[in-house]
Amino acid sequence: MMEAKKPNFIYYIQKNLFESLKLPFISITLGLIVGGIIIALSGGNPFAAIKGLIIGGFGTKHAITATLTRATPIIFAGLSAALAWGSGYPSMGVSGQMILGAFTAAIAAVSFTGPKILVIVVSLSAGMLAGIIYSLIAAYISAKFEVYLLIVTLMMNYIAENIASYLTTYDFRDPLAADRLAVQTQKITDGVLPRIMPKYTLHYGFIIAVVCTLLVLFMMKRTSFGYKAKMSGLNPRFADYGGINSLKTMYLILMISGALAGLGGACESLGTRFRYIDGMITSAGYAWSGIIASLMSSNHPIGVFISSVFLAGLTTGGASIELRQGIPSEITAIIQGVLTMFVTAKLVIDLRIGRFRTKKEGGTDAI
Numbered sequence: 455m456m457e458a459k460k461p462n463f464i465y466y467i468q469k470n471l472f473e474s475l476k477l478p479f480i481s482i483t484l485g486l487i488v489g490g491i492i493i494a495l496s497g498g499n500p501f502a503a504i505k506g507l508i509i510g511g512f513g514t515k516h517a518i519t520a521t522l523t524r525a526t527p528i529i530f531a532g533l534s535a536a537l538a539w540g541s542g543y544p545s546m547g548v549s550g551q552m553i554l555g556a557f558t559a560a561i562a563a564v565s566f567t568g569p570k571i572l573v574i575v576v577s578l579s580a581g582m583l584a585g586i587i588y589s590l591i592a593a594y595i596s597a598k599f600e601v602y603l604l605i606v607t608l609m610m611n612y613i614a615e616n617i618a619s620y621l622t623t624y625d626f627r628d629p630l631a632a633d634r635l636a637v638q639t640q641k642i643t644d645g646v647l648p649r650i651m652p653k654y655t656l657h658y659g660f661i662i663a664v665v666c667t668l669l670v671l672f673m674m675k676r677t678s679f680g681y682k683a684k685m686s687g688l689n690p691r692f693a694d695y696g697g698i699n700s701l702k703t704m705y706l707i708l709m710i711s712g713a714l715a716g717l718g719g720a721c722e723s724l725g726t727r728f729r730y731i732d733g734m735i736t737s738a739g740y741a742w743s744g745i746i747a748s749l750m751s752s753n754h755p756i757g758v759f760i761s762s763v764f765l766a767g768l769t770t771g772g773a774s775i776e777l778r779q780g781i782p783s784e785i786t787a788i789i790q791g792v793l794t795m796f797v798t799a800k801l802v803i804d805l806r807i808g809r810f811r812t813k814k815e816g817g818t819d820a821i
Contacts, residue, residue, distance in 0.1 A: 478761045481750045481793050489789040493781065503781050510774025511767030517774070519654035523726060525766035527552065527735075529663040530718025531744020532751075532758035533670050538711040540674060540753030542687020543704060547607030548715045549741035550614030551588050555581035555716025557618040560723040560730035561626055563645030573645040578662075578720045585716020586709050588614060593708040597701060611741075619732050628729070637732035647725035659721030664759075666714060671755040673710075683707050715741075746790065749797040765790065 490500035511521050531548045538545040559581035566576050592610050596603040619637070628640045647657040674680040686693035686700035687707070693700040718740070723730050735741065743765045744758075751757020772786035 475757060475760060477754075478751050478757045478764070481761075481796055482764055484796055485789045485793045488792045489785055492788055493785060498779075498781055503775055503779060503785070506775040506779055506781075507768065507771035507786075509771070510778075511769075511771030516654065517770060519651065519656040521763065521767045521770045522660050523655045523657070524738075524769060525763045526657075526660045526663050526725070527718045527722045527738075527740040528743045528747060528762040528766055529667065529759055530714050530721065531741045532747035532762050533663075533666055533744075533755060534711045534714040534718070535745045535748035536751070536753040536755055536758050537670055537674065537714065538707060539748060541680075541683040541707045543707055543711075544604040545589070545592070545607045545708060545711060546604050546745070547589060547592050547610055547712070548744055549735060550607070550611035551585035551712045551715035552719035552722075552741055553611075553614045553618050553735045554584040554588050554719070556719030556723040556735055557622065557639075557730045558584035558716075559645075559720030560639045560642060563642040563724060564640045567644070570644050574647060574724065577642075577645045577724055578717060581716045581720025581723070582713040583716070585712035585714070585719070587712075589708045589712025589715070590705065593705050597704065615733075615736060618730070622730060622732050626730075639730045642724060642728045645724055646728055647721065655726065657721075657725035659725040662717070662721060666717070667755050667759045670714070674755065679703075679706075718744075743790070746794055746797065750793060 486504055490504055493500040493503045510517060512518055531552060534548050534551070535545070559577045562580035563573060563577040566573050568576075588610070589607075592603065592607045595601060596606050622639055623637050626639045628636070628638050630640070631638060647659050650656045650658060650660065674683075682693070682698045683703050683706075685696070686698050686703040690700035690704075693703070719735060722735070722740070727734055744762065747758050747761035747765055750761045768786040768789060769783075772783035775781045775785075776783040
């Protein structure tokens with residue numbers, strides 16, 4: 455009797471494509487409907503506005519490349535959150551890890567000398583290492599003192615932002631800056647990520663994001679480590695009983711999550727800003743958009759990728775409709791807020807259903 459052939463990874467992606475796109479599609483549709491209603495109530499033409507939003511974000515080559523450029527750090531943030539949350543570790547530390555990754559990569563790029571490709575590799579690695587270390591600190595505090603991980607990582611974001619701001623202001627400030635009030639590091643020259651197309655802003659950080667999406671998908675869905683991570687996150691005692699070291703697994707997951715966030719910040723410094731500018735991660739909202747993208751797609755990496763591109767397109771298209779139709783770009787923030795509301799509602803409903811089933815099963819066992 456012939457042994458059944460195990461489906462390859464490409465077949466798995468094709469088979470689960472609908473699953474990964476279903477939730478983002480529903481969320482996006484609901485968000486656009488509510489956004490259209492708000493535009494109509496304010497006296498605008500919702501159909502023209504939504505059409506302008508889509509064309510402004512995806513209608514031309516310039517719009518597409520601008521959207522994908524903005525989507526790149528959001529994808530990294532979303533993958534970082536998806537890996538942590540999907541494994542049962544609710545980390546909110548993406549912002550702090552991206553900030554330190556961006557800052558460290560910028561400093562490494564102007565400090566290290568050598569061939570261009572080597573400077574890029576060293577700088578990206580430095581950004582990843584910064585994200586790993588900062589994530590490990592949060593993991594240690596949470597495990598050692600039994601503090602809820604979400605709270606620890608959320609509070610550490612502010613610490614990271616202030617550390618980077620202080621060092622940029624007093625130790626690594628660009629002495630050649632035309633604006634003496636600008637809080638930024640020296641401009642990167644040798645460690646810049648090359649553009650995919652010379653006339654457009656899209657750089658090779660986007661290609662790295664695509665590769666990372668496939669790697670995270672493979673790890674989460676097709677490896678024993680992904681299964682062990684999910685088990686140890688959802689039920690550490692059960693995992694320990696089954697022979698899985700839940701503490702070690704938590705450290706590994708949060709290390710990889712931190713590396714992805716740090717890499718996202720590094721790509722932003724090396725590919726878009728060409729330096730670290732104080733507040734550039736926080737003001738752009740990359741981390742929060744990434745977390746929304748992760749929750750929109752139920753932590754599925756392909757869904758994270760699609761949702762990140764959509765959220766980036768909202769911002770790009772929002773600027774376009776404000777310029778051409780006079781509709782405030784804040785409408786994109788409203789749509790994003792609606793998406794957050796729907797995602798949060800789904801999480802609450804799922805949590806209550808889970809508790810109800812647990813109580814019901816407990817009652818049945820008691821009988």
